[in-house]
Amino acid sequence: MKNMDEAVVILSGGQDSTTCLLWAKKKYKKVFAVSFDYNQRHIKELECAKEICDELGVEHRILDMELLNQLAPNSLTRTDIEVDEDAPEDGTPPNSFVDGRNMVFILFAAIFAKQKGISDIITGVSQSDFSGYPDCRDVFIKSMNVTLNLAMDYEFNIITPLMWIDKEATWALADSLGGFELVREKTLTCYNGIKGDGCGNCPACKLRKRGLEAYLEKKTSVHN
């Protein structure tokens, strides 16, 4: 019998994964959050994840992923490389890209989940705000799900609540789950490591702000 009561959420401490955690908290009796320490430029991201789990009463596990740095040094993990203020215009991934990073995270989350007899793995990847990461696409997630099930002879179910919704709808979802303030104040999306509304200038902040403003505008107009 598939375990319908428990789930593992991959939690970065950003807006998307935190919204997924709120979503999972409503749907399951028990939720485990898994974060990955790969020496991120902003260790604050992990601190946010921890704080959010404390506040929501979620069991939190941080896994060491230092190896990723040995293999793919880049701007999110090495402080000596500057982050592009804007994504490249040619559609290639921004220089924060670690090849296969999501695949690594999902695989280790799955190994962790199976150890606990859990099938459902929730990740906040989204194809809507696609920024050039091939392992955020729905086709990858579905292929990954099949591969995982074959690899471990187990019925994993990778669930992606945000796959087809944009940042505006993600804010709406967090609000409907009673977590608007939590997401706005406690999460870290900014490439420059500033919690909440962030620096306002990096690509992540711009995307987040655009969605927030669109959501707040619609909400206000509905209420008036």
Add this chain to the structure above:
Amino acid sequence: MKNMDEAVVILSGGQDSTTCLLWAKKKYKKVFAVSFDYNQRHIKELECAKEICDELGVEHRILDMELLNQLAPNSLTRTDIEVDEDAPEDGTPPNSFVDGRNMVFILFAAIFAKQKGISDIITGVSQSDFSGYPDCRDVFIKSMNVTLNLAMDYEFNIITPLMWIDKEATWALADSLGGFELVREKTLTCYNGIKGDGCGNCPACKLRKRGLEAYLEKKTSVHN
């Protein structure tokens, strides 16, 4: 253009992966061997891998996979659990099983390969001597290949020279590649950490010995 001149071989230091390394040495201009350090019961396995690479003039990279231990403690990585002398009769994996281990190895080998602009990844997994590891099956490898290509938007090609051949044929292959003595003397397959012909009693030794005897018998009868 796909890089046809270089390949990455996943090398444990055992019979199968060493035979694959010999195979790759013939086929490619340059071969990189990748091994994984997950605190194996027998660190000697990695020493064998290193020695074999030195002898064959192959560039060798050992990647730290300590995290596997955090997630799946078991008899191959923890010295306080005894190895079963024989595989369980009910077809379940022996207690040396780390869930998803091959998937982890192939994924990190792929990340390493892409960093070097290499497409071809060679692994010695085999469905013929199937001992209950789901991630040694051909169907897993093919699914993994698709998932990897989607994850990194890249044309990986996972090659499994031993998938459909048994231990006897693996000895024949090593011999045809001029590596019979090297494989017999320098590789480590034995669960009890004894190089070459091993302890003779663990499941790995029994399987290896059966194949060797069958091969030697056939070879002798052909030559006489």
